[in-house]
Amino acid sequence: MAAVLELTGVGKAFGGVQAVRDMTFSLQEGELAGLIGPNGAGKTTIFNLITGVYDVSDGKVHFKGEDITPLKTYEVIRKGIARTFQNLRLFPTSSVLDNVMTACQQHHPYGFFEACTHLGRWGSREKANRTHSMELLERVGLADRAEQAAGTLPYGLQRRLEIARALSLQPELLLLDEPAAGMNPEEVEQLNDLILGIHRDFKLTILVIEHHMELVMAICPHIVCMNFGALIAEGGPEDIQSHPEVLKAYLGEED
Numbered sequence: 001m002a003a004v005l006e007l008t009g010v011g012k013a014f015g016g017v018q019a020v021r022d023m024t025f026s027l028q029e030g031e032l033a034g035l036i037g038p039n040g041a042g043k044t045t046i047f048n049l050i051t052g053v054y055d056v057s058d059g060k061v062h063f064k065g066e067d068i069t070p071l072k073t074y075e076v077i078r079k080g081i082a083r084t085f086q087n088l089r090l091f092p093t094s095s096v097l098d099n100v101m102t103a104c105q106q107h108h109p110y111g112f113f114e115a116c117t118h119l120g121r122w123g124s125r126e127k128a129n130r131t132h133s134m135e136l137l138e139r140v141g142l143a144d145r146a147e148q149a150a151g152t153l154p155y156g157l158q159r160r161l162e163i164a165r166a167l168s169l170q171p172e173l174l175l176l177d178e179p180a181a182g183m184n185p186e187e188v189e190q191l192n193d194l195i196l197g198i199h200r201d202f203k204l205t206i207l208v209i210e211h212h213m214e215l216v217m218a219i220c221p222h223i224v225c226m227n228f229g230a231l232i233a234e235g236g237p238e239d240i241q242s243h244p245e246v247l248k249a250y251l252g253e254e255d
């Protein structure tokens with residue numbers, strides 16, 4: 001199997017704060033992996049480094065064998081990497097459908113003239129975008145909410161909408177940043193099923209940051225654990241749950 005994502009010695013300093021240091025790990029094609037660690041461990045920074053939101057201070061990021069370290073965010077998206085955000089980034093007053101269609105349009109743009117005049121590629125692309133967006137809403141269980149303003153959806157459904165938006169970019173690698181944040185146990189269980197279903201149906205590689213350990217342990221055969229910016233353990237759920245460094249990171253120093 002080929003490595004889809006490969007981080008080699010990746011580091012990031014913000015002034016005097018070394019947020020990430022010497023992170024090396026890789027994901028094979030089709031993996032569903034978890035990235036865990038206590039608050040402030042550097043998990044979201046890893047996503048921001050992969051997606052070009054932050055410049056990498058040290059090391060390299062490769063995607064499907066290509067060095068994407070210097071790429072800007074829009075270039076990384078075009079390569080086939082999409083993400084969701086810990087703090088939702090929806091357009092709250094736009095409809096659920098428009099939120100997905102806007103992301104689709106960014107990926108398959110038509111010119112300004114075509115958009116103003118509704119000529120050229122506009123009509124066919126708009127129709128295809130609408131159909132594709134509705135299919136994605138169906139897939140995440142939001143088709144019946146398509147016309148509702150995104151900001152009026154319950155929190156758990158807004159997180160599902162973010163996933164639909166990321167999928168509309170037709171990624172090969174999907175990065176999910178705390179998709180279960182703010183969800184109740186029943187919603188977390190439904191999210192488990194959704195992530196597993198998406199992983200299977202879209203043949204994606206997925207890396208998920210999550211504080212809900214039961215979610216990560218239930219769905220991720222490969223888990224990367226970090227603390228204070230560095231990798232402290234990597235392996236399957238059983239290895240991670242019993243790893244002394246992981247226990248120390250989560251439970252503190254007491255014996």
Ligand SMILES: Nc1ncnc2c1ncn2[C@@H]1O[C@H](COP(=O)(O)OP(=O)(O)OP(=O)(O)O)[C@@H](O)[C@H]1O
Nearest residue numbers: 014017019037038039040041042043044045046086
């Ligand atoms: N833009 C920034 N400027 C300065 N420091 C930053 C910046 N982004 C992150 N940091 C610092 O980097 C460290 C890692 O933060 P990060 O958000 O990546 O952690 P995290 O593991 O995602 O935490 P959480 O689980 O609480 O979301 C923290 O000390 C944070 O304060």
